[in-house]
Amino acid sequence: xxxxxxxxxxxxxxxxxxxxxVQDAEVASKAIAEKGLLIVHTGKGKGKxxxxxxxxxxxxxxxxxxxxxxxxxxxxxTGERDAFAAFGDRVRWHSMGEGFTWETQDLQRDVAAAExxxxxxxxxxxxxxxxxxxxDEINIAxxxxxxxxxxxxxxxxxxxxxxxxxxxxRNAKPELIEAADLVTEFEAVKHxxxxxxxxxxxxxx
Amino acid sequence: xxxxxxxxxxxxxxxxxxxxxVQDAEVASKAIAEKGLLIVHTGKGKGKxxxxxxxxxxxxxxxxxxxxxxxxxxxxxTGERDAFAAFGDRVRWHSMGEGFTWETQDLQRDVAAAExxxxxxxxxxxxxxxxxxxxDEINIAxxxxxxxxxxxxxxxxxxxxxxxxxxxxRNAKPELIEAADLVTEFEAVKHxxxxxxxxxxxxxx
Numbered sequence: 160x161x162x163x164x165x166x167x168x169x170x171x172x173x174x175x176x177x178x179x180x181v182q183d184a185e186v187a188s189k190a191i192a193e194k195g196l197l198i199v200h201t202g203k204g205k206g207k208x209x210x211x212x213x214x215x216x217x218x219x220x221x222x223x224x225x226x227x228x229x230x231x232x233x234x235x236x237t238g239e240r241d242a243f244a245a246f247g248d249r250v251r252w253h254s255m256g257e258g259f260t261w262e263t264q265d266l267q268r269d270v271a272a273a274e275x276x277x278x279x280x281x282x283x284x285x286x287x288x289x290x291x292x293x294x295d296e297i298n299i300a301x302x303x304x305x306x307x308x309x310x311x312x313x314x315x316x317x318x319x320x321x322x323x324x325x326x327x328x329r330n331a332k333p334e335l336i337e338a339a340d341l342v343t344e345f346e347a348v349k350h351x352x353x354x355x356x357x358x359x360x361x362x363x364x
Numbered sequence: 365x366x367x368x369x370x371x372x373x374x375x376x377x378x379x380x381x382x383x384x385x386v387q388d389a390e391v392a393s394k395a396i397a398e399k400g401l402l403i404v405h406t407g408k409g410k411g412k413x414x415x416x417x418x419x420x421x422x423x424x425x426x427x428x429x430x431x432x433x434x435x436x437x438x439x440x441x442t443g444e445r446d447a448f449a450a451f452g453d454r455v456r457w458h459s460m461g462e463g464f465t466w467e468t469q470d471l472q473r474d475v476a477a478a479e480x481x482x483x484x485x486x487x488x489x490x491x492x493x494x495x496x497x498x499x500d501e502i503n504i505a506x507x508x509x510x511x512x513x514x515x516x517x518x519x520x521x522x523x524x525x526x527x528x529x530x531x532x533x534r535n536a537k538p539e540l541i542e543a544a545d546l547v548t549e550f551e552a553v554k555h556x557x558x559x560x561x562x563x564x565x566x567x568x569x
Contacts, residue, residue, distance in 0.1 A: 163472050171471040179469065185557075193564045196556055200411065204548040209418035210411035213444070216421055217414070218566040220443030238425030239418070245450040264384065266376040267368050290566065323567060340561065342553035343409040349547040351401055356545065359398045361423040361495065362528060 195322040196340040197315055201298060201331035204345030211293045211325040212239050215250070218323075223290035224249045226283035230276045231256040231296035231328075237364050251289065253279045256296070273305035284318055291323040298328025301335070312338050400527040401545040402520055406503060406536035409550030416498045416530040417444050420455070423528075428495035429454045431488035435481045436461040436501035436533075442569050456494065458484045461501070478510035489523055496528045503533025506540070517543050 198214075200207035215225040227243075232254055243250040255276035257268060277300075283289050300306050312334050315324060326335060336342050358364065403419075405412035420430040432448075437459055448455040460481035462473060482505075488494050505511050517539050520529060531540060541547050563569065 163475065168471050172469045175469040194556070194561050196561070196567060199553075201553075202551070204550075205546060206405065206411070206415035206418070206548050206550075209422070210415035211418070212421055213411070213414035213416070213418035214567065216417055216447045217443035217569075220445065220447030221566050223566060238422035240425065242421045242425030242451075246447075264377045264380040266373050270368070336553065339554060340556040340559065341410060343411050344551040344553050345409075345411075346407070346549040346551055347547075348404075348406075348541065348549050349544060351399070351545040354545065356399050356401070361426050361428060362401060362419065364422075 193321070194340070195318060195320055195324075197318070197338055198323065198325040199298075199331050199336060199339045199342040200325060200327045200345060201329060201336075201342065202345035202347075203329055204347040205350065207327040207329075207345050208295050209239075210343075210345075211295065211327050212243075214323075214325060215243075215291055215293055218291045219246050219249060222249075224251070224288045226251040226280075226286070226289045226292040227253065227295060228276050228280045228283065228293070228297075229254040229256050229295040230273060230300045238361055251283060251286075253283075255279055269303070270305045273300040276300070277306050277311070281314065284314070284322060284324075287319070289322065291325070294324060294326045296328040297326050298331045298335070301332050302328075302330050308332055308334055311335070398526070399545070400523060400525055400529075402523070402543055403528065403530040404503075404536050404541060404544045404547040405530060405532045405550060406534060406541075406547065407550035407552075408534055409552040410555065412532040412534075412550050413500050414444075415548075415550075416500065416532050417448075419528075419530060420448075420496055420498055423496045424451050424454060427454075429456070429493045431456040431485075431491070431494045431497040432458065432500060433481050433485045433488065433498070433502075434459040434461050434500040435478060435505045443566055456488060456491075458488075460484055474508070475510045478505040481505070482511050482516070486519065489519070489527060489529075492524070494527065496530070499529060499531045501533040502531050503536045503540070506537050507533075507535045513537055513539055516540070 200210055218225050227250065240252060243252060255272055257272045280292065280294055283292050301308055301311060316338050318324060405415055423430050432455065445457060448457060460477060462477045485497065485499055488497050506513055506516060521543050523529060
């Protein structure tokens with residue numbers, strides 16, 4: 160676009176003016192002030208955990224403290240974990256998983272790991288310093304019935320005012336979605352694994 | 365789950381063993397080694413930019429350098445920007461936007477801002493230190509024809525080997541999706557704005 164004539168510029172101005180009116184009215188309509196949100200990232204697409212860590216980063220930018228409990232991951236090393244080290248004890252990181260369930264092949268061990276992770280999550284929820292808590296892959300633990308869904312939903316509903324919680328993982332339970340304020344479904348439109356590209360540093364881990 | 369009998373544990377073990385075989389075969393089938401990916405985050409759901417910044421964080425954890433060019437945002441202050449300051453000059457941050465198009469209501473100014481942002485993006489693509497480049501909200505600039513789609517797609521296709529690029533924003537152009545390696549659609553299942561909760565620190569900005 161190099162040449163913009165006056166008529167076109169005027170039409171654009173008019174259109175955007177109307178758009179702004181709609182936008183401003185929407186913002187003004189927000190009745191409830193701030194609220195600690197229960198956020199769910201689900202779906203088969205890539206980015207659920209990554210987006211949760213992006214939110215954590217944003218909170219850290221405001222000088223706040225965040226908690227991370229990983230329900231499945233744990234055995235391996237990840238880039239975000241090293242990056243979060245830059246924020247010292249403002250990131251409370253707990254990798255409580257034993258790897259994916261098809262790695263351990265041990266039901267009793269998976270259940271014990273999930274229960275320990277959930278106990279850790281509850282402790283972080285009770286800590287008034289924590290502004291945002293990431294429950295990474297808790298949906299997997301719920302899907303396999305490693306945790307009591309009723310207990311998890313009830314505890315999350317009863318979280319202290321102001322605490323934001325992000326629950327990630329595929330196949331979020333309907334009861335969790337019902338309790339949530341914000342739910343995003345990550346849908347895979349196209350994936351490089353299908354084209355034969357392997358998992359690589361900085362992208363997948 | 366408190367009582368797990370032996371038969372149940374054995375069934376679980378057998379099921380997960382099969383699952384692991386499928387998983388291992390899939391990993392082994394990846395023929396192409398590492399590749400700089402063109403990633404697109406689109407859709408109406410929340411988290412597109414946040415997930416891109418999560419990827420940037422992961423890269424920073426590996427000691428790499430990332431570039432960020434914001435095509436729309438710029439006027440306002442965000443938490444992630446402050447957080448990235450912890451990584452010094454390993455984050456090359458350029459907010460080149462003038463705000464949303466309905467704020468400026470000035471077509472010529474929007475086009476000029478988009479072109480300046482794209483020139484900055486090209487400079488970062490040429491810099492061998494940059495491992496990941498986030499083109500935040502470039503889809504908005506493309507949607508309004510502020511930039512030449514052909515030029516953008518051709519330049520991105522011709523990126524240097526190993527460079528990962530993430531393009532964010534609603535309504536990604538089909539030509540961009542065609543050129544991409546990884547595309548995630550962020551679908552809004554439930555949004556707290558609809559329930560009257562306003563934008564708040566650490567969550568929306």
